[in-house]
Amino acid sequence: MRRIQRLKLPSPTQKAIDRKQADADLKRVAGELNVDAEWKSARRTKPLKTALGVLQTMAGNRQRCMYCGDSHGNDIEHFWPKQQHPERMFRWPNLLLCCTECGRFKGKTLPLENGVPLLVDPTAEDPWQFLDFDPATGNIVARFDLAANDWTAKGTKTVEVLHLDCREAFAAGNQLTHRRVKSLVESALQQPAIDSDALMTALREADDHGLLGWYFSGTGQSIEPFARLRQEHAEVWQACLQSLI
Ligand SMILES: [Zn+2]
16 A cells, blocks of 8 residues: 555635535435435536546556555545545545445445544555555555554554455565565665665556555565665665655
8 A cells, every 4th residue: 555645636626526515515404415326426527527537646657546556446435435424525535546346345334443544544644654564475464563562453454444465466466566676676785876766766666566665664674675775775765765755
């Protein structure tokens, strides 16, 4: 899962979806809101098509799903499900890009604890604070929080809801990306000097599954060859880290 910077919507689009939310709120108060019908009809309009285009831009060239980072993201997803939270149906921060499989797994659920979501929102936080990658299996698992001496609750629920530790093709894709990224860093370490811009460009190109954050801000920084890059080329490491934020 990669950290995603949320872009701004063009101003007319933002105003248009704000109006749609205001209309939906009025209907809800009057007891006349049919959430599915309201969304279906809005989805065909230009503002929502523009919003989908901005989400695809945010997801990067390959327009991958923002949850798994593996399959093509083909539809707008409501982080807070629209049926239970119609007051967020047209709220821009609530809209993500998602693949069919993740959409099916998540369904209409959003696990909460004291009203706070126990699901990683990659547009709002660094997923690798809660998640870990297991190179041996290719699975994404919950991150162990040493201070709390437990796996992070948000990571545990995210893995459970999206089945991130039991999707075969997804795991195989992660492992392939891992091998590519590792071999780029190994080659760079054999050079007399490392050009951090060139390395980062190559790493981004190879990072098909959004694992870069795991190497630079997650637990991946302690495995080889990344640990060596961090220890022996601190300035390259910092430059790579900065370019990911
Ligand atoms: Zn997905």
